[in-house]
Amino acid sequence: MFTNNDINFEALKRKAYNGRWAVQEEGIIPLTAADPDFRMAPEIEQGIIEYIKDGYLSYGPFSGLPEFKKNVAKHFNSEKNGSFCAENVLAVNSAAQGMYLVAKYTLNPGDEAIILDPVDFLFKKSVETVGGVIKLCPVDHKTGDIDFEKLVSLINPKTKLISICNPHNPLGKVYSKEILIKISEIASAHDLWIMSDEIWSDIIYDNKQFHTYSSVSDKAKNKSFTVYGFSKSFGIAGLRIGAVLCNDPEILEDFTEKSNFNSTIEGVSTLSQIAGSVAIENAEPWLKKFLAHLQNNRNLAYEILNQSQILTCNLPEATFVIFPKIENGLSSEEFTEYVLHHGKVAVVPGSERWFGKGAEGHIRICFSTSQEILEEGLNRIIKCF
Template sequence: MFNNSDINFEALKRKAYNGRWATLEDGIIPLTAADPDFRMSTEIEQGIIEYIKDGYLSYGPFSGLPEFKKSVAEHFNSGKNGNFTSENVLAVNSAAMGMYMVAKYVLNPGDEAIIFDPVDFLFKKTVDAVGGVLKLCPVDSQTGDIDFEMLISLIGPKTKLISICNPHNPVGRVYSKEILKKISEIAAAHDLWVMSDEIWSDIVYDNIEFNTYSSVSEEAKKKSFTVFGFSKSFGIAGLRIGAVLCNDQEVLEDFTEKSQFNSTIEGVSTLSQVAASVAIDKAKPWFNDFLAHLQSNRDFAYQTLKDSGILTPNHPEATFVIFPKIENGMSSDQFAQHVLQQGKVAIVPGSERWFGKGAEGHVRICFSTSKEILEEGLNRIIKSF
């Protein structure tokens, strides 16, 4: 399972967009967008087929199907130390949409939001989209360590939100309960909201404990939103399904109302919710095998790059991306272009556009593919110099 023979390259060339197989010339290996090369589990496929067998695709409840909300709450409570009820869950069109909705709810134009630097570009994009002002808090580009003095110094009268990425993309850091508690104390002292993007929280290695942000303290529980999605863990990015979780029921009801989810203007495909519920309830054995494969790929990528002399890798505790430092003096964009042209491998440059200023001098390499593809891709990168 999860070998080269398990990948349908013909299907990927037709369907895998977002900088991947369908967008690149033949012969180029994409180690780009964080999306698995493997097909979804047969349980999810069968669940979708079963659901549509009777021929009905009717409106669902505005806030999400009961089975979806129950599955997500249980998923967080059993695996992430959460304390959610079904009513604390809102179905949304992808984690990215959830991030945007939280920014829109918390920020008025001119309000400030603190985000990490480097971090995935969606954090900046969602704040920009609602007229918010960004304040960048540096994190170590190898370890993800947070500069807490800097974090506190960035808080001013217009600050309303701290947005965290846990596990961190692109660094792969899992923030401990102690660190999250510290963030919650700082946020509570200044009456700030916290948005925790936890889309990567299933893909954690070496049995490291993951704590959902709202579980670490009473302060964290009171004024936070958690965002989650299914594209990474279960390979169903095209279904655009995610969730926003909030322990304060009154806040979530207000959030739902203001986000236009209490009408047919918004709301989420029932088919996508069914697929996500089945993923949680029935596809865990598939996922466990996938996680073991990813950990093996993580270890292989780390060792290969460590000995390359061209890139110095970080050691991700989570996610299926690695964020090595460039050692030959090239900029991130130059390095990525060189590798594309000379090595026929597509990777993501650590440029401001994708991850912020703090990412410069790095590249992001995705390893959610077969060992064979990964090995070929990494060898091509190294040999292109």
């Protein structure tokens, strides 16, 4: 199901953008954007077809289709130790939009937000787009551990928001219940909002347990938003479908109104919501097989890279990206450019633009492809030096 023969390369070269097959020169292997090379689960495809058979694509409820909201809540409760109901869910146009809307709701221009360093660039982008000021809290590259002493020292009267990425992109760290409780205690003591990006929470290895942030304590339920999306686990990034979850219905109602999701100014395609709902309800067997394939690819990448003497890495607990350290003295940008031109492989540099100041000296490699493509790409990187 997840071999080279299962990849439609011609389709990818027409449709896979964001640094991937459709924008790279012929012969280049793109191990860049975190987007699977495999087609969506057949259950999702069939669900979309069934939905449009009667020929109607009418307006849906402003906050989301009932079945979508119900299935998202159920998914979090059964798989992520959540305590949500359908009324705690708002359908949004991707997790990325959810992050932006949370920043817009919690921050006024000049307010400060603490984000992890390194972390995906969308955290920084969301805060700066609404006029907020970024404060970086270091994360250990090897362990993924948060520097809590530094975190607390960053808090001042201008601080309004702490944003966490769990599981962490690009380090692949899954934060434990105990760590999340510690974050909630800090936030509660200083009356801060928490935004927990949990888009990677379906891609966790070795049966490691995951706790959605708001579930870990009563303090965590207060002034917190959870952001979720379908682009990673179900490969439907082009449908732009995600969700914002909040245990406090009054806060979510206010958030919905201020985010313009209480009218047709904003709103999510009903077709996208059907795809997300069907993914949760019917595509779990496919997801389990996908996860097994990814775990094999993770192990393969870890083994090849750590034998190379060119790159060294830690074993990700989650996600389908790996974040090796460059061992030959090149900067992240220099290394990326070199392997693109000499090895014909595209990867993401660990530059400030993509992951923050703390990412320098690393690259990010996406392994949600076939074993054949991954092995070829990694060997090209190593052999070009």
